[in-house]
Amino acid sequence: MSSKRIVPVNTPLFIGNEKKYLNDCIDTGWVSSDGSYVKKFEKEFAKYIGVDHGISVCNGSLAIDLAIAALELKEGDEIILPTFTIISCISSIIRLGLNPVLVDCCPETFNMNPDEVIKKISPKTKAIMVVHIYGLPVDIDPIKEIATKNNIKIIEDSAEMHGQTYKSKKCGSMGDISTFSFYANKHITTGEGGMVLTSDEELAEKCKYYRNLCFKAESRFVHDDLGWNYRMSNIQAAVGLAQLECIDEFILKKRDIGKKYQDRLKNLSEIFQLPIEKNNFAENIYWVFSLVLKQGLNFSLKDITNYLSSHGIGNRPFFWPMHLQPYLLKQDYFKNEKYPNSEYIAKHGFYIPSGLGINDDDINFVCDLIEEAVNELS
Ligand SMILES: Cc1ncc(COP(=O)(O)O)c(C=O)c1O
Structure with a gap:
């Protein structure tokens, strides 16, 4: 009996030195944060993005926590x-008693509209969280100018943007402080993981201090x-580190996946x-390949995603906006x-x-199934 064919929404790729470096950790007994790969990965990733300091953390959500804490607002x-973003962007703002202002x-x-940002600036605005989606x-650029x-x-939350550029500048190099995620569905992964990047020495020192329980060298x-x-x-x-060594290849592969989907699905553009494949600032890096149903169709998002799921095609809904989050509405936001x-x-x-x-x-x-779903449901 043949088993049902399944295409998961994400499969990571390990084709480099991952096993070699992991064996090295086990053979030498260096498994905690004190091992040398932590410093090497921080240094090489910061260099790749073009900033001075990298502070690695357990995931991208905590990278945001740390970046905001370091600003000491x-x-x-x-x-x-x-x-339109993930809850991680707002949770530490709320927990620290700061005021989130949405655009x-x-x-x-799907990216924040700079004109809307400019309209929302007030004397109380102390930071703008730019999230590349x-x-x-x-x-x-217009946001930086007014800031x-x-x-x-x-x-700059660059959790989804490893290696992407804006007018040839790397994402993650343009904010005062930026954050990345290395979750399994990112362009490079550590399973779970994240990093804060900054060229500001003082912010970097604060991040290291808060990340490490505020231990002090002289009286631990x-x-x-x-x-x-x-x-x-x-x-x-x-x-x-092993994944970072492959990043150029991974970016080419993601763009190739994006192009193949574009070619196959363009006949469904109604x-x-x-x-968007490219705009004035950048070529799409396709963290995910997204589809938005146009208006006036006689089937719903649920209809098509259920159809795909029941035929083994992994899929995920888009982020749910912050202003519609039940928890935040209950708190009167x-x-x-x-x-x-x-x-x-x-x-x-x-x-x-x-x-x-x-x-x-x-x-x-996947494309055959999408075409089949559209024919069945229309
Ligand atoms: C824009 C954005 N910020 C932050 C995060 C949180 O990263 P993590 O899942 O590593 O906590 C994600 C996760 O996908 C994300 O997409």
Whole structure:
């Protein structure tokens, strides 16, 4: 009996020195954050992005926590961020007693709209969180210009953008402080993992201090401040270093996956909004390959994603906007605020398998099933 064919939404790819470096950790006994791969990975990743300091952590959500904590803002200070993003972007803002101020996205790129950011700046704005979404970078220049004029810090969440550029500058090199995730579906992975990057020496020192329980060299267990243990292990960093050695190849592969989907699915452009291949700032890096249902169809997002799931095709819905999060509404945030572009894509968007381990056969199978679903449901 043949088993059902399944294409997972993500499959990572390990084709380099991962096993060699992992064996080295085990053979030498260096498995904690004190091992040498942590420093090597931090140094090489920071160099690759083009900043001075890399501070590795356990995941991308905690990288955001650490970056915000290092800015040492005061209760009530405002941080502007997109409503269309992952909960990690807002959770530490709320926990630290800061005020989140939301902006809508551009419907074609899903990225925060710089004009909306400019409108939301107030005397209380102390930081802007720029989050690059799904494959194309935010149009960051106008945001940087107004931030510089008003002495506002930029936190650049580049969790999905390893190796992507904006006008030839690497994502993660343009903020005062930036963050990355190395979760298994990222362009390079450490399983779980993240990093904060900055060229500001003082911010880097604060990140290292808070990441490491605020230990002090001179009196280790006597604490002046409360921190966290957010450290990355040598095992994670060993995998990260090996992955980083392959990053150029991985980016080419992701773009190739994106191109193959574009070629196969362009005949369905009356049904789906496909990702933009390139714009004035960048060529899509396809962290995920997204599809947004157009208006006026006689089937819903649930209909098509259920169809695909029941035929073995992994898929995920889009992020659910922050202003519609039940937890935040219960806490009286964002009452009656409306962000129509984010609401539309959240209610009509999903993404299909596009991890680095996918092959051409799987891509064709996914596209066949999407065509079949559209024919059956229309
Ligand atoms: C934009 C963005 N920020 C932060 C994160 C959180 O990263 P992690 O899953 O490593 O905590 C993600 C995760 O995908 C993300 O997409």
